Amino acid sequence: xxxxxxxxxxxxxxxxxFRYLGDLKDxxxxxxxxxxxxxxxxxxxxxxxxxxxxxxxxGQQGYGYNVEYLYQEIGKILGMDKTHHxxxxxxxxxxxxxxxxxxxxxxxxxxxGIFDKNPDLYGKKxxxxxxxxxxxxxxxxxxxxxxxxxLTIPKNxxxxxxxxxxxxxxxxxxxxxxxxxxxxxxxxxxxxxxxDSLMKLSYNLERANKENK
Amino acid sequence: xxxxxxxxxxxxxxxxxFRYLGDLKDxxxxxxxxxxxxxxxxxxxxxxxxxxxxxxxxGQQGYGYNVEYLYQEIGKILGMDKTHHxxxxxxxxxxxxxxxxxxxxxxxxxxxGIFDKNPDLYGKKxxxxxxxxxxxxxxxxxxxxxxxxxLTIPKNxxxxxxxxxxxxxxxxxxxxxxxxxxxxxxxxxxxxxxxDSLMKLSYNLERANKENK
Numbered sequence: 542x543x544x545x546x547x548x549x550x551x552x553x554x555x556x557x558x559f560r561y562l563g564d565l566k567d568x569x570x571x572x573x574x575x576x577x578x579x580x581x582x583x584x585x586x587x588x589x590x591x592x593x594x595x596x597x598x599x600g601q602q603g604y605g606y607n608v609e610y611l612y613q614e615i616g617k618i619l620g621m622d623k624t625h626h627x628x629x630x631x632x633x634x635x636x637x638x639x640x641x642x643x644x645x646x647x648x649x650x651x652x653x654g655i656f657d658k659n660p661d662l663y664g665k666k667x668x669x670x671x672x673x674x675x676x677x678x679x680x681x682x683x684x685x686x687x688x689x690x691x692l693t694i695p696k697n698x699x700x701x702x703x704x705x706x707x708x709x710x711x712x713x714x715x716x717x718x719x720x721x722x723x724x725x726x727x728x729x730x731x732x733x734x735x736x737d738s739l740m741k742l743s744y745n746l747e748r749a750n751k752e753n754k
Numbered sequence: 755x756x757x758x759x760x761x762x763x764x765x766x767x768x769x770x771x772f773r774y775l776g777d778l779k780d781x782x783x784x785x786x787x788x789x790x791x792x793x794x795x796x797x798x799x800x801x802x803x804x805x806x807x808x809x810x811x812x813g814q815q816g817y818g819y820n821v822e823y824l825y826q827e828i829g830k831i832l833g834m835d836k837t838h839h840x841x842x843x844x845x846x847x848x849x850x851x852x853x854x855x856x857x858x859x860x861x862x863x864x865x866x867g868i869f870d871k872n873p874d875l876y877g878k879k880x881x882x883x884x885x886x887x888x889x890x891x892x893x894x895x896x897x898x899x900x901x902x903x904x905l906t907i908p909k910n911x912x913x914x915x916x917x918x919x920x921x922x923x924x925x926x927x928x929x930x931x932x933x934x935x936x937x938x939x940x941x942x943x944x945x946x947x948x949x950d951s952l953m954k955l956s957y958n959l960e961r962a963n964k965e966n967k
Contacts, residue, residue, distance in 0.1 A: 552957055556950035560932065582934075620956040634851030641847050644932075644949060650956075688959060713959040715952060719773065719857075721795075729962055731955035735946065736857060737769035739928060742944035743833040743863075744765055746901060746926040749942055 547595050554592055555619055557582065562612040574605035624649045626686055627715075630702055631693035632657035632665065632672045635717060639691055640667035650689070654681050658698075678702075682709040689713045696720035760808050767805055768832055770795065775825040787818035837862045839899055840928075843915055844906035845870035845878065845885045848930060852904055853880035863902070867894050871911075888915075895922040902926045909933035 561582055565573060579586035593599050596618060599611050616622060629636045632655050639645070640652055655667050658675040665672045673681065681687075690711045692699050699718030706714065713729040716722055722730055774795055778786060792799035806812050809831060812824050829835060842849045845868050852858070853865055868880050871888040878885045886894065894900075903924045905912050912931030919927065926942040929935055935943055 552954055553950075555957065556947070556953040557934075559953065560947075560950070618957065619953045620960040621953070623956075623960070625956060625959070634847065634854050638847030638851045639948075642948075645952065648949065648953070650952060689955065712962065713955055715955055721770075727962060727966075729955055729958040731951050731958070733946065733948065733951055734769070734773075735852075735855075736861065737766075737773070738944050738946055739858065739863060740769040740772065740832045740834070740861070741765055742902065742926055742928055742942055743836075743838060744768065744831065745942040745944070746838070747833040747836070749925065749940060753940075 551592050551595055554584075555615055558589075558592070559612065559615045559619060559621070562608055562615065565608050566612050570608050572605045573608055577605070621648055624651060625688045626651050626653045627689040627691055628652075628654040628656065628678070628682070628687050629667070629691045629693060630656050630675075630678065630706075631717075632659070632662045632667065633693060636691070636693040637667050639693065640670065653685055653687060654678075656681075675702075679705060679709050682706060682711060687711060689715060691715045691717070692722075693717045764805050764808055767797075768828055771802075771805070772825065772828045772832060772834070775821055775828065778821050779825050783821050785818045786821055790818070834861055837864060838901045839864050839866045840902040840904055841865075841867040841869065841891070841895070841900050842880070842904045842906060843869050843888075843891065843919075844930075845872070845875045845880065846906060849904070849906040850880050852906065853883065866898055866900060867891075869894075891915075892918060892922050895919060895924060900924060902928060904928045904930070905935075906930045 561578070575586040575589045578589055590598070596614070599606060599614055627650055629640050629652065636655065636657070640655055646652070652668060652670055655670050655672050656675050656678045657663070657672050660674070662672045663674055690706045690713070692702065692714060694702060696719045699716070699720050700722060703714060703722045703724055707724050707728055711728070714722060714724065714731075716730055716732045717735070719734060719736055721732070724730060774791070788799040788802045791802055803811070809827070812819060812827055840863055842853050842865065849868065849870070853868055859865070865881060865883055868883050868885050869888050869891045870876070870885050873887070875885045876887055903919045903926070905915065905927060907915060909932045912929070912933050913935060916927055916929075916935045916937055920937050920941055924941070927935060927937065927944075929943055929945045930948070932947060932949055934945070937943060
């Protein structure tokens with residue numbers, strides 16, 4: 542499927558469609574019109590049709606989309622039919638939380654290794670995976686087919702660790718470190734800057750408080 | 755300061771400015787031009803000036819912005835000069851990870867309570883705060899001035915819990931549950947859908963793999 546020119550804005554919306562379609566499927570819904578989906582998701586029906594037209598439209602007919610088919614197709618676009626191997630760098634609270642999150646495995650994101658520089662954590666198990674010393678990471682990434690590195694380490698070491706990972710073949714980084722990584726353009730990075738998100742909430746709270754005064 | 759018409763896109767960029775300015779300040783940089791900031795942050799200088807003009811421009815002169823002043827002003831806009839009281843609902847791995855994250859407290863986000871429905875967790879301490887039963891939450895929110903609720907519970911209970919919180923006066927929700935909450939428009943919600951973020955990374959990885967074949 543040709544997908545090179547699809548904007549990141551459209552891509553950002555796909556997981557949400559996938560989530561709603563999964564919920565509908567679980568509820569036993571077989572077909573849904575773009576109008577119904579629009580009401581449910583609170584986006585316009587025209588937005589939905591435009592988004593889907595990027596991928597050929599998914600064959601909506603007079604009586605709407607086939608939920609199961611649409612779920613599967615969007616899943617394929619998102620790579621949910623593939624298995625990804627990931628490592629977590631940083632076995633602190635957040636790294637452990639992500640490692641323990643079963644849903645990722647259900648979606649084909651398989652945890653293969655977890656690393657930390659704190660000797661107290663070596664051997665500690667997250668699911669069935671024992672925490673290894675940071676010194677092992679290069680060898681591990683080289684010898685195992687790792688697609689994705691999850692960075693849950695402080696910002697002062699994240700930039701350097703990202704460089705090491707990329708030099709050893711990592712192609713994608715899910716970055717929770719509070720810093721923008723400087724990696725080549727062929728390396729995919731998805732940032733989750735939690736503080737930024739909390740600050741945005743704080744801003745909106747302040748603004749709402751002012752408006753209500 | 756009049757800020758009603760500022761777009762969420764601009765607001766979303768403010769925490770990143772704040773982060774870079776904080777780093778520059780820590781490095782002892784006193785002044786920076788929009789060109790230098792542009793190079794550092796990899797956004798255009800015109801974007802920076804446009805963003806800042808929403809707030810009066812922050813008085814750039816021939817020799818650039820005063821870093822400390824700009825940091826303080828953007829911090830004020832983001833409500834960083836205020837203290838916010840928050841509770842965490844869901845004391846699992848993620849709830850504990852967020853509760854233990856010291857940086858939030860440094861920014862004025864003070865953890866006041868943490869709740870779970872699992873009796874095994876009652877009394878367990880996250881920092882100095884003991885986990886309380888979910889049944890206590892209504893009373894607690896009513897009696898303490900809580901601004902923000904952090905939801906780290908499964909999606910099937912999140913919608914209902916959000917309703918209870920809002921009915922008891924919560925004004926802002928930082929939502930990690932994998933569901934869109936249905937709350938009145940005067941309630942501020944900031945979603946962190948981790949699975950959505952990971953799927954987007956997966957999509958971009960697939961696309962890059964195809965392009966390189």
